Amino acid sequence: MKKLALIAAFAALVFGFFAFDLHQLLTLEGLKAGWADFETQRAAEPILTAGLFLLAYVLVTALSLPGAAVMTLAAGALFGLSWGTLIVSFASSIGATLAFLASRYVLRDSVQARFGDRLQAINEGMRKDGAFYLFTLRLVPVFPFFLINLLMGLTPIKAVTFYLVSQVGMFAGTIVYVNAGTQLAQLDSLSGILSPSLLLSFALLGVFPLIARKILAVIKAQRVYQGYERPKQFDRNLVVIGAGAGGLVTAYIAAAVKAKVTLIEANKMGGDCLNYGCVPSKALIKSAKVVHQMQHADHFGLEKSGLEKSGLEKSESKASNLEKQKPTFSFRKVMARVHEVIKAIEPHDSVERYTKLGVEVIQGYARVVDPWTVEIQLSDGGTQRLTTRSIVLATGARPAVPPIPGLEEVGYVTSDTLWDTFAELDQVPKRLVVLGGGPIGCELSQSFARLGSEVIQVERGSRVLAREDEEVSELAADALIESGVQLMTNHQAIRCERDGDTKRLILAPLDANGTVLSDAEVSIEFDQLLCATGRVARLDGYGLENLGIETQHTIVTNEYLETLYPNIYAAGDVAGPYQFTHTAAHQAWYAAVNALFGQFKKFKVDYRVIPATTFLDPEVARVGLNEQEAKAQGIAYEVSRYPLDDLDRAITDGAAHGFVKVLTEPGKDRILGVTIVGEHGGDLLAEFVLAMKHGLGLNKILGTIHAYPTWAEANKYVAGEWKRAHAPQQLLRWVEKYHNWRRGHG
Numbered sequence: 001m002k003k004l005a006l007i008a009a010f011a012a013l014v015f016g017f018f019a020f021d022l023h024q025l026l027t028l029e030g031l032k033a034g035w036a037d038f039e040t041q042r043a044a045e046p047i048l049t050a051g052l053f054l055l056a057y058v059l060v061t062a063l064s065l066p067g068a069a070v071m072t073l074a075a076g077a078l079f080g081l082s083w084g085t086l087i088v089s090f091a092s093s094i095g096a097t098l099a100f101l102a103s104r105y106v107l108r109d110s111v112q113a114r115f116g117d118r119l120q121a122i123n124e125g126m127r128k129d130g131a132f133y134l135f136t137l138r139l140v141p142v143f144p145f146f147l148i149n150l151l152m153g154l155t156p157i158k159a160v161t162f163y164l165v166s167q168v169g170m171f172a173g174t175i176v177y178v179n180a181g182t183q184l185a186q187l188d189s190l191s192g193i194l195s196p197s198l199l200l201s202f203a204l205l206g207v208f209p210l211i212a213r214k215i216l217a218v219i220k221a222q223r224v225y226q227g228y229e230r231p232k233q234f235d236r237n238l239v240v241i242g243a244g245a246g247g248l249v250t251a252y253i254a255a256a257v258k259a260k261v262t263l264i265e266a267n268k269m270g271g272d273c274l275n276y277g278c279v280p281s282k283a284l285i286k287s288a289k290v291v292h293q294m295q296h297a298d299h300f301g302l303e304k305s306g307l308e309k310s311g312l313e314k315s316e317s318k319a320s321n322l323e324k325q326k327p328t329f330s331f332r333k334v335m336a337r338v339h340e341v342i343k344a345i346e347p348h349d350s351v352e353r354y355t356k357l358g359v360e361v362i363q364g365y366a367r368v369v370d371p372w373t374v375e376i377q378l379s380d381g382g383t384q385r386l387t388t389r390s391i392v393l394a395t396g397a398r399p400a401v402p403p404i405p406g407l408e409e410v411g412y413v414t415s416d417t418l419w420d421t422f423a424e425l426d427q428v429p430k431r432l433v434v435l436g437g438g439p440i441g442c443e444l445s446q447s448f449a450r451l452g453s454e455v456i457q458v459e460r461g462s463r464v465l466a467r468e469d470e471e472v473s474e475l476a477a478d479a480l481i482e483s484g485v486q487l488m489t490n491h492q493a494i495r496c497e498r499d500g501d502t503k504r505l506i507l508a509p510l511d512a513n514g515t516v517l518s519d520a521e522v523s524i525e526f527d528q529l530l531c532a533t534g535r536v537a538r539l540d541g542y543g544l545e546n547l548g549i550e551t552q553h554t555i556v557t558n559e560y561l562e563t564l565y566p567n568i569y570a571a572g573d574v575a576g577p578y579q580f581t582h583t584a585a586h587q588a589w590y591a592a593v594n595a596l597f598g599q600f601k602k603f604k605v606d607y608r609v610i611p612a613t614t615f616l617d618p619e620v621a622r623v624g625l626n627e628q629e630a631k632a633q634g635i636a637y638e639v640s641r642y643p644l645d646d647l648d649r650a651i652t653d654g655a656a657h658g659f660v661k662v663l664t665e666p667g668k669d670r671i672l673g674v675t676i677v678g679e680h681g682g683d684l685l686a687e688f689v690l691a692m693k694h695g696l697g698l699n700k701i702l703g704t705i706h707a708y709p710t711w712a713e714a715n716k717y718v719a720g721e722w723k724r725a726h727a728p729q730q731l732l733r734w735v736e737k738y739h740n741w742r743r744g745h746g
Contacts, residue, residue, distance in 0.1 A: 042078050050079065054091045061095025062102070064146035068092065069177060076178035084178040085171075092174065093167040096149045100162050103153025111154050113636060114665075121604075123156050130157035131165050138169025145170070221566055228370045236260050236388040238595055239374045241366045241542065244271020245581045246572025247394035248349055249588035250595075255358035259596055262386060263354060264376055266365040270349035271396050272573075273581045275342060276416040281443055283341040285615055287334045288447035292483065292617070294327040295450075299654055326452065334451065335423040368393075368543040371565045390567045390595035393555060394584070395542060397535040397573035402435065406496035410503040412529040415440050422528075428452045429528040433505055435493055437464035439614040441532035442476060446616055449484035456524055458507060459489045460514075465614060468675070469626045475658070475677050479616055492516060496529075505529065537574040559604040561591045569595050578610055586610075609692045613682035618658045621681035623689050624673030625663055637663040637672055640698070640725065642718035644678045649709040655679040660718040662688070662698065669697030669722060680711045687715050698722045 042049040057071050072092075075084035112119065126133065134157065137148050152162055240251045243265035254261035268275045297303065347353060351361045364378040368391060376384045399414035401407070413421050422429070430453065434445045437459030449455040457464075457480065463473040464480070464487070477487055491507040494516070498504070507522040537554045549563045550556040554576035561569045571591040572584035590605045611623040630637045645656040658678030664671055674688040691701060702719035706712045 038074065038078060050083070050087060053078070054087050057088065057091035058095040058098065061092055061146075061149075062098035064099055064150065068095075068145070072174065072177035073180060076180065076182040081175075081179055081182055084182075085175055088174050088178055089167065089171055092145075092170055093163055096145065096166050096170075097159060097163045099146065099149040100153040101159060103150040104159075107150075108154050113634075120608075126155040126157050130155060131161050134162065134165045135169045138166060139172060217566075224565055225371060228372075231372055231387045233387070234372065234389050235386045236262050238262075238390050238392065238592070239264065239366075239386055239388040240392045240394060241368075241374070242271065242394035242396055242572070242574075243269045243349070243361070244394060244396045244572060244584065245273055246396075246575075246584035246588045246591070247271070247392070248354070249585045250392045250394060250571060250592045251354060251359045252357060253589060253592035254596060255354075257596065258358075260360075261358075262360040262362060262388075264362050264364060264366040264374070266363075269351060269354075269361075270346065272398075272416070274345060274349055276419060278581055279342055279345055280338045280419050281415070281440075281447075282615060283338045284334070284447050285443060285617075287337065288450040289617055291327050291329065291452075292450045330426075331428045331451065332423070332426055335419070335425070338419060339423065365541070367541065368547060368568070371547065371567060390569065392588075392591045392595055393542065393544075393563075393568065393570045393574060394572045394588070394591075395538040395574045397537050397579060399531060400534040400536045401531050402493065402533050404493050404496055406498070407529075407531075410496040410498050410505075410529065412531050414531050415444065418444075418530060430454060431525060431527045432456070432530060433458065433524060433526040433528070434530045434532055436532035436534070437461060437466070437487075437489065438532065438534060439465065441530075442480060443615050444530060444532060445485045446480055446483045449480070454486075455484065456486045456488060456526070458491050458493060458505075459487070460492050460510065462490055462512075464489065465620065468620060468622065469628055469661075472620055472626075472675060472677055475618070476614075476616055476620060479618060483617075488522075491522065494521070497523075503527070503529070535573065535579055537576070539574065560594050560598070560602045561587060561605060562594070566598070567595070577607070578612075580610070580612060583610060609689055611682075611685050611689045613685065615682070618655070618678045619676070619681035621676045621685040622674065623685055624671065624692055626673055626675050627663065630663060630672065635672070636666050638666050638722075638725075639663060640718050640722035642714055642721050644714060647711070647714050647717070649711050649713065650678070652709065653679065660684070660714050662718050662722065664698065664722060667726070669699045669719075669726075670695075671697065676714075678711075678714070684711055684715060687712065 038049075053071075053075065057068070057075075059065075060067055060071060072084075072088050075088045078084065079087060112123075130152075134148070134152060138145075237259035238250075238254045238261045240247045240254070240261065240263045243251075243263055247263060247265070248270075251261050251263040265271075273279060293300075351363075354361050362376055362378070362384070364376040364384070367375050367377075369375045369385070371391075372387050372389070374386050374388060374391060376386070378384055399416050401412070401414065428448065428451045432448050432453040432455050434441050434448075434455060434457045437457065441457060441459070442464055445455050445457040463470065463477065465473045465476050468476070480487055488507065490510045492510055493505055494508045495506045496504065497506060503526055505524045505526060507524065508516045509520050509522065510516060537551075539551050539555065544551060544555065547565070547568075549565070549568070555563060555570040555574055557563055557570050557575055561571055561575060563570060569591040571587040573579045575587060587605060590603050594602050609623060611621065613622075614620040625633075625635065625637070627637070627639070640662045642660045644650045644658040644660070647656065650656040650658075655678070658676070658681070660678070661675045662671060663673040671688060671692050674685065674692075676684050678684070687701065691697070698719040701715055702723055704716065706716045
């Protein structure tokens with residue numbers, strides 16, 4: 001109601017302005033016609049006239065009325081250059097700020113709510129460089145000032161900043177108009193004030209901040225590089241440190257554009273994903289899934305042949321008739337297959353392949369000595385130094401190990417070390433404790449439980465996969481429990497104990513507020529303990545601290561992936577904000593192009609559409625917002641949902657569980673986010689990633705032919721759910737009447 005009242009007041013003032021022909025006074029002809037009266041009034045009461053003039057100017061500017069230019073001329077004619085400039089300078093800035101505040105109060109919330117995601121880049125730019133952009137616009141009178149006032153009100157720029165920048169930025173134009181007003185008698189039209197040469201001067205003045213910004217960047221760079229001697233010649237165009245996904249793609253792109261590039265890797269080519277993460281874990285997940293399917297062969301109408309009956313521990317406390325069907329397999333062979341899969345994929349990331357692509361690959365440990373020099377401790381014991389125009393740090397991440405007392409004494413494995421450690425075992429670990437309820441912990445817990453381990457998964461929070469919607473966490477928990485995992489949420493590991501060969505993990509239950517209940521400790525015996533509590537960037541030993549490159553859990557970079565030094569970039573897990581292989585490869589393009597061609601054009605990294613999949617069974621795949629994020633950010637949304645138990649292909653595959661959930665803008669088919677829980681969820685997500693990337697809505701997906709019977713039909717059906725919910729009911733009622741009439745039923 002307050003906003004409506006303000007709009008009504010503004011409308012009434014504007015209506016009155018035109019209804020009483022006041023706009024005629026604010027023309028050059030009107031000013032000249034009433035000049036004698038104005039002069040008489042000023043001579044009689046100069047202070048009152050100046051005050052009223054200032055208030056009138058503020059009102060005209062605040063209401064965005066035409067005539068501010070004529071009033072500026074009047075100020076020069078009435079009060080002279082000095083006083084006229086002073087009055088107009090403050091009046092115009094105050095009026096502009098009032099218009100800015102009115103626009104912000106009336107329009108900003110609704111505009112941001114409706115177009116907030118599309119305006120995200122503009123909002124970020126205004127938060128960072130709003131004063132700079134505004135100053136540039138104020139220097140060029142070609143841009144309508146009233147429009148600048150209103151549009152700036154829709155952005156996050158602070159009102160104080162807006163006022164101060166406007167005060168300074170409009171000063172040059174104010175002087176020109178006020179000075180012209182001192183020669184009012186000689187003016188025939190407003191166009192006579194702004195000659196082509198003067199407009200060109202203003203345009204050049206508007207370009208000045210851009211030039212100044214470039215100059216400041218050069219000065220800042222000189223300051224950063226002060227104390228270092230820049231080589232006259234360089235050995236390389238680019239040196240890339242780390243041969244994981246980020247480093248490999250960066251080096252490949254550099255070689256593709258014929259740059260001389262060196263890739264340095266201290267350990268294994270392919271980095272964590274190939275050797276310790278994505279590849280081995282997915283190979284293990286597949287073996288575990290096959291075991292699970294064999295164990296449930298009757299679900300597919302098959303006999304459980306090849307299965308042995310292994311009775312439970314024969315004790316009086318357990319019913320003797322309880323038996324569990326367990327496939328026979330060699331765990332050592334399962335782990336051997338994991339390593340065979342790694343070897344099969346190794347050639348894709350090998351030294352030989354990248355050498356053929358034109359990349360020089362050096363095995364050794366790299367350290368940045370100065371902004372243009374990298375020192376390499378070679379694997380054969382020697383040392384080599386390379387000078388380079390640019391450096392890309394792609395050093396990846398390592399498992400985070402929590403500081404639990406006694407952990408080192410009992411021993412543990414991580415997602416990096418378990419592949420070699422467990423490869424030596426003849427049997428799957430009998431009792432396995434997994435710390436962590438994130439994607440890695442959940443994937444490995446389910447896999448080892450299906451392979452026969454007694455798995456206890458410990459999570460400090462109230463649920464697993466806490467970044468997903470609560471219903472997704474519940475489905476993931478159900479899948480883990482169904483696979484044999486004992487979930488212990490709301491429990492914190494407080495210490496480990498060892499008594500001979502017996503290992504124990506001591507847990508403390510947590511209340512709803514996360515407070516430790518110290519008087520209710522829980523003791524768990526285990527054979528192996530797996531830490532899956534996240535990953536941290538590899539930051540140490542690369543010379544970052546000596547160069548003063550800032551780190552805050554990751555290497556601090558700007559939107560172009562530049563560090564403190566404009567020629568040193570970071571990409572992948574070490575740069576954040578995501579720890580996905582595909583994100584590292586995505587960042588690599590920006591790092592390579594900016595490093596090699598940044599002197600011509602730099603590109604800001606686009607994080608708008610980032611997919612992710614947790615490879616549980618069923619898979620959990622997501623892109624964009626989920627419901628809990630939308631609520632936290634105050635973003636309005638609608639939900640369209642399609643249950644996979646209705647999908648023909650899911651029924652035929654015996655995997656009719658899960659759903660596809662799409663968040664859209666209210667009343668529109670524009671996709672804000674998608675969550676899929678189900679078999680092949682990660683593959684199904686790709687269609688939505690493409691749609692979001694290129695601005696395609698659910699109507700486009702609905703109008704696309706999907707082969708029958710396929711899992712991809714689920715995407716079409718969820719689009720159909722949206723369409724059904726937004727069917728034009730009134731129109732359909734009229735169509736029904738039309739069909740009745742056509743049948744002769746009136």
